[in-house]
Amino acid sequence: MQERQAACRIQVMPMAPAFTEAAQALASALGLPCGSSTGPSDGEFALQLGPAGLQLQQLGAEAPGPVWVDFLQGGAAHRRQFGGGSGQMIAKAAGLQPGVRPYVLDATAGLGQDAFVLATLGCRVEMIERQPIIAQLLRDGLERARGDAQVGSIVARMRLHQGNAIELLRAWQDEPPQVVYLDPMFPHRDKSALVKKEMRLFRPLVGDDLDAPALLEAALALATHRVTVKRPRKAPPIAGVAPSLTLEGKSSRYDIYPKKSLKA
Structure with missing residues (x-):
């Protein structure tokens, strides 16, 4: 599973500076690189952490919107x-x-x-x-x-x-x-x-x-x-x-x- 994740080039991204520490901890737990809230991602996917929670976003011009889990709405x-x-x-x-x-x-x-x-x-x-x-x-x-x-x-x-x-x-x-x-x-x-x-x-x-x-x-x-x-x-x-x-x-x-x- 780790090999498949690596092949897909996934990066954890904080969506604001306040989430940098939490994003770094998540990246470490998942064995993934962690990007910056101000820099571009060089991966195919971004696991984005922000005020609304965690979401997975495929990157690229024709990528669909992000996916997250929301049981409330x-x-x-x-x-x-x-x-x-x-x-x-x-x-x-x-x-x-x-x-x-x-x-x-x-x-x-x-x-x-x-x-x-x-x-x-x-x-x-x-x-x-x-x-x-x-x-x-x-x-x-x-x-x-x-x-x-x-x-x-x-x-x-x-x-x-x-x-x-x-x-x-x-x-x-x-x-x-x-x-x-x-x-x-x-x-x-x-x-x-x-x-x-x-x-x-x-x-x-x-x-x-x-x-x-x-x-x-x-x-x-x-x-x-x-x-x-x-x-x-x-x-x-x-x-x-x-x-x-x-x-x-x-x-x-x-x-x-x-x-x-x-x-x-």
Whole structure:
């Protein structure tokens, strides 16, 4: 992972002189160079630290806008208020039903959107993210949300682990999760599919999750009740055990591997 970060030439940048010390500490923790708030960046990406928090910005004339984690406003807030509650596909796929709010481990957390939906609906959610920069963006978003009167109680149900999900699942020592949720990066062949700026930014950092079969195997060994895998609608299932149930939407679907019924 460090090699991929180095190949992408990422630099931590304070957005004002007041954030220089914090940016230097973050750069040291991530093993990245630290730039100046007044000087240009010579990297392809800038991890920018400022008064609004931490954001990742791809550099260049045609680069998309920055990506950051915000559970208080924007899409997360809209979905929390108007997203359809437990009627959402992800809720059904994770096994939510009246009186049932399973303990979930999201082993491919990314920016935490799916985990936040499940936590909003009352689930306790463990999250694993192996890419250090993405994990840092998620950690920053969680910390900024903790003090909010409405959202603080939601993110209190979310706990982040940074590391290789396969290794962490195999060595899991805490209470086993009832549901393991996976949304591995799918190896797209059509560049037109990369429409979201998050995807455009993250694919050079993360690459494709070619170890998804091993991740599914580890998830099936750990989950007590079910494993749920989010996939592009037309993508094949992850190699290995075939799913017993599929929920299909317009652009994505959920492959479900049940082990035991979830009951109140």
